[in-house]
Amino acid sequence: MIIDGKLLAQSLLSGLSEHVAALKIKGHTPTLAVILVGDDPASLAYIRQKQKAAEQIGARVVFSHQPATINRDVLRTLIETYNADATVDGLIVQRPVPDLLGDVSDILNTVSKNKDVDGFLPDSPFDVPVSLAVGEILQNAYTLTGTPEKNYTVWLRHQRITVIGRGETAGAPILRYLEKQDCTTSVIHTASVHPKTIMQQSDIIISCVGAAGVVPASVVKPGAILISVGLWRDAEGKLRGDYDEHEIAGVALCYTPTPGGVGPVNVACLMQNLIKACMMSKGGRI
Numbered sequence: 588m589i590i591d592g593k594l595l596a597q598s599l600l601s602g603l604s605e606h607v608a609a610l611k612i613k614g615h616t617p618t619l620a621v622i623l624v625g626d627d628p629a630s631l632a633y634i635r636q637k638q639k640a641a642e643q644i645g646a647r648v649v650f651s652h653q654p655a656t657i658n659r660d661v662l663r664t665l666i667e668t669y670n671a672d673a674t675v676d677g678l679i680v681q682r683p684v685p686d687l688l689g690d691v692s693d694i695l696n697t698v699s700k701n702k703d704v705d706g707f708l709p710d711s712p713f714d715v716p717v718s719l720a721v722g723e724i725l726q727n728a729y730t731l732t733g734t735p736e737k738n739y740t741v742w743l744r745h746q747r748i749t750v751i752g753r754g755e756t757a758g759a760p761i762l763r764y765l766e767k768q769d770c771t772t773s774v775i776h777t778a779s780v781h782p783k784t785i786m787q788q789s790d791i792i793i794s795c796v797g798a799a800g801v802v803p804a805s806v807v808k809p810g811a812i813l814i815s816v817g818l819w820r821d822a823e824g825k826l827r828g829d830y831d832e833h834e835i836a837g838v839a840l841c842y843t844p845t846p847g848g849v850g851p852v853n854v855a856c857l858m859q860n861l862i863k864a865c866m867m868s869k870g871g872r873i
Contacts, residue, residue: 596851625655677704704860718764719856752795794829801829813842
């Protein structure tokens with residue numbers, strides 16, 4: 588069974604539209620500033636998705652497109668400008684940043700915590716959107732399981748969950764999110780011993796690699812839930828996930844497709860963080 592990320596995202600965005608309408612009555616329009624350095628095609632596509640989602644809920648995106656040759660001090664000044672702008676509620680420096688700039692972690696960390704809607708700063712008040720997206724997808728999957736367990740949180744804690752990959756943009760924040768839910772989670776990385784055995788014992792597999800065949804159908808436990816956060820492009824330029832959807836369809840209970848799985852929900856959860864940031868700055872809650 589396919590978990591329709593587009594449908595789930597639309598449901599989330601519809602609810603957020605109501606919050607934006609209420610904020611606008613009070614004279615506030617949730618505003619996201621996005622800084623892109625360079626011309627990475629994937630980053631440009633992702634920013635267009637953010638713009639489309641913001642437009643749908645009535646929020647605003649300020650897009651600052653900078654050349655890959657931007658001076659480090661200029662980038663720092665640009666971040667400081669948005670930090671000081673009271674009309675900007677969320678601020679993102681789109682990753683990856685070109686290698687030409689070198690290590691810019693010290694610059695990225697100057698983003699105001701109250702505007703860190705990507706949730707990458709230490710002690711950020713926001714969860715990383717992809718981790719929130721995984722949470723939303725798991726709740727959706729729970730409704731599809733037909734389990735007699737009436738409490739989602741209890742159900743989740745009883746699942747054997749495996750996260751493949753521990754990168755800072757996906758695997759690591761998803762692991763932190765699951766730890767907050769008191770889940771016992773296994774992690775598979777390049778140095779893991781017997782990764783296939785771990786996968787065979789998993790009720791839920793969340794793969795964050797972005798390569799073909801990371802989760803072979805032969806190691807999927809019948810009735811398992813599969814979520815592919817990782818994505819890659821095949822020879823024809825089509826987006827693919829970390830498992831072959833046709834092969835695992837007859838084994839897994841439900842799974843996210845690529846495209847149309849985690850991606851749309853990720854963007855919707857970013858909008859959720861943006862509205863939360865706007866509410867925080869205006870002294871309210873969401």
